[in-house]
Amino acid sequence: MRFKQIVASVFTAACLCTCFATTVSAKTVSTHALVNSVSPLYDIAKSVRSELILTGTKAECVSQVSGENIAKITVEQTLQKYSGWFWIWDDVDGASWSKTENMSSVRLSNTKSGLTSGTYRVKSVFTLTDKSGKTENITVYSDEHNIL
Numbered sequence: 001m002r003f004k005q006i007v008a009s010v011f012t013a014a015c016l017c018t019c020f021a022t023t024v025s026a027k028t029v030s031t032h033a034l035v036n037s038v039s040p041l042y043d044i045a046k047s048v049r050s051e052l053i054l055t056g057t058k059a060e061c062v063s064q065v066s067g068e069n070i071a072k073i074t075v076e077q078t079l080q081k082y083s084g085w086f087w088i089w090d091d092v093d094g095a096s097w098s099k100t101e102n103m104s105s106v107r108l109s110n111t112k113s114g115l116t117s118g119t120y121r122v123k124s125v126f127t128l129t130d131k132s133g134k135t136e137n138i139t140v141y142s143d144e145h146n147i148l
Contacts, residue, residue, distance in 0.1 A: 044128045045065055046068065050062070052120060052121055054145045054147060057116070057147060059111065063075050069131050073104075073105075073106045074126070076125040076127075077108050078122070089123070092115070118147060121142050121143070125137070126138040
């Protein structure tokens with residue numbers, strides 16, 4: 001009986017060792033190549049940016065997009081505050097703006113004062129239409145910043 005327990009234990013240990021064994025190989029990539037190769041790919045847009053700059057209790061919201069062969073750009077910009085529950089972001093009252101241009105680039109910059117403590121970000125929604133009528137929708141968020 002003792003012999004069967006030893007054999008079963010050795011067999012179990014061998015099975016566990018083979019189950020967790022993994023062959024791994026990696027290619028070395030320079031940091032420079034990695035940083036320059038990671039960027040979103042868009043059909044119409046070339047550059048998209050959403051930025052939040054906080055100074056005291058004042059927020060400056062910046063949304064910017066550019067590309068080639070663009071006939072129309074609509075930008076919807078919203079300052080949002082983190083509610084603290086389940087990754088929910090609430091729109092800040094009086095802090096939503098939009099702009100439509102028939103150009104190849106648009107920059108929308110707005111400010112909101114009198115903010116209370118919390119974590120904020122800017123949500124930028126871009127709708128681009130190229131000259132052939134193809135439409136692309138892009139949503140980007142700024143980095144999050146805190147007011148203490």
